[in-house]
């Protein structure tokens with residue numbers, strides 16, 4: 001204790017001295033301040049103000065604040081100077097490139113980055129179950145197989161989990177021995193604060209060729225990642241094109257049409273794309289339009305999908321019935337199409353006929369078109385006819401008139417298709433089930449140059465669909481056939497054409513399955529033979545055929561040789577009535593016998609019979625409704641008359 005007291009006595013004088021010094025300093029400062037104030041006051045300040053100032057300066061905390069402001073100001077200036085010097089250095093030694101999320105180049109860069117090892121090793125990540133497009137710019141986690149053989153997907157969403165480096169973080173990597181930093185940011189912009197992704201790339205070089213090389217490489221990587229896929233774009237509510245998905249290309253050989261149609265379409269489109277100069281020299285607008293019309297479920301959308309894949313064109317879906325679409329936004333959309341692309345307008349008649357052929361509860365055509373192009377299994381199982389359309393594409397006939405939210409007028413569409421703003425180099429495909437309702441102005445060459453009719457399935461198509469479906473290699477690839485097989489196939493094709501020519505002579509009408517614009521008559525003068533044909537509706541009802549999930553098991557697949565499949569296909573075709581069922585319904589039927597071609601042939605006659613009966617029933621119902629409707633409209637809404645008519649019916 002005595003020791004501590006002694007120590008305190010030692011320290012105390014020291015403390016006393018320090019305090020004395022501080023007080024002296026403070027008094028000196030006070031004196032200085034007072035002197036300063038007196039000086040100023042002596043010059044101009046009124047006595048009240050000078051006394052206030054002297055009071056303020058006598059407060060030590062204020063002096064400390066002043067010191068802090070001076071020191072803080074100094075450091076802030078240093079920081080700004082450093083940042084200015086840094087920016088100058090960056091500007092003079094680095095190249096800075098910005099990639100906007102809306103631009104395809106952003107996608108190229110993201111795909112390229114996803115292939116860089118540094119991207120996968122990053123430790124600051126954003127986890128998501130998003131697929132980030134089919135190009136997969138994300139690192140996919142956990143699709144290893146567990147013991148049960150199932151992928152370890154997120155059980156609630158059935159999606160795989162993936163990650164991408166977090167936004168607003170800077171990542172560095174080396175590119176061609178150059179240091180490079182990458183920052184992905186998310187910025188809100190526009191009136192509605194829509195989020196925009198931006199990629200900032202800094203490369204330590206002054207050589208523009210490095211950036212160019214990087215871009216080329218990124219584009220190549222993107223194309224390689226796209227291998228066998230095509231991108232599908234739709235317009236968002238701001239009329240900007242957005243890539244909604246990419247789908248695997250569909251091989252053209254998987255679509256069975258009457259001989260010549262696929263070649264005609266593909267060759268024509270190929271020829272068009274290669275003849276830009278020819279068009280320019282003659283002053284003809286470099287655009288080509290195809291109108292595919294006819295029975296629902298006959299392969300119109302599928303063939304467009306395949307052609308886009310063959311020509312390596314992305315598909316841009318223009319939905320004329322989109323809510324909020326008007327003439328000017330349609331014009332903007334069409335003029336914003338890229339130079340080489342395939343624009344698709346599905347059900348072109350629906351926009352002007354208020355859904356003449358569509359069900360009330362049908363989803364937005366935009367969505368419908370995308371999902372159709374996805375080629376979903378569900379779609380395959382039910383056949384296209386599950387959407388409720390009959391073979392004439394006339395919907396459910398319930399008399400209700402669906403309203404579309406679109407405000408596009410015919411003249412607006414005509415202008416968009418070949419007005420001044422219309423994009424050069426684009427290929428337009430339009431489809432309709434109701435050819436006769438189209439305005440001749442819409443169908444004239446220049447807008448729709450080639451009109452191709454898709455009919456209900458012929459025996460030839462039924463046979464080849466069967467072969468494709470059950471061929472052990474998946475697709476009956478004609479290029480892999482030996483000479484004998486090729487000869488046989490050619491004979492079959494000729495027979496098919498011969499049959500058509502014969503029928504043409506008999507009936508005086510062409511049944512070639514397609515007609516070009518030069519052959520086709522105006523839609524107002526002739527109704528499509530298919531649409532007016534009394535064929536029965538083509539509803540595929542998988543339930544109607546005997547079906548149990550276990551029967552479709554691959555494990556139970558019967559083994560058939562190509563020869564057997566061929567012979568079965570002939571029997572199958574014999575049982576299918578000519579031009580009465582859609583290809584989609586045939587496909588739907590075959591789906592119920594996925595691995596049992598023998599049973600498919602055995603039961604086909606029964607199925608056809610059932611389909612006929614169901615179709616007759618539907619036709620009767622429809623006729624009854626038609627009668628009722630016509631009396632209703634002519635009676636001016638008289639309830640009494642309607643009741644009488646129903647009774648009569």
Ligand SMILES: Nc1ncnc2c1ncn2[C@@H]1O[C@H](COP(=O)(O)OP(=O)(O)OP(=O)(O)O)[C@@H](O)[C@H]1O
Nearest residue numbers: 254255256257296297298299300301302384583584
């Ligand atoms: N000619 C065909 N060859 C092979 N499959 C076909 C053919 N026609 C239709 N399909 C099958 O039927 C389904 C529906 O076809 P798709 O959507 O192309 O018909 P669509 O004519 O466009 O019908 P819609 O007029 O109703 O739009 C697809 O799954 C497709 O595989």
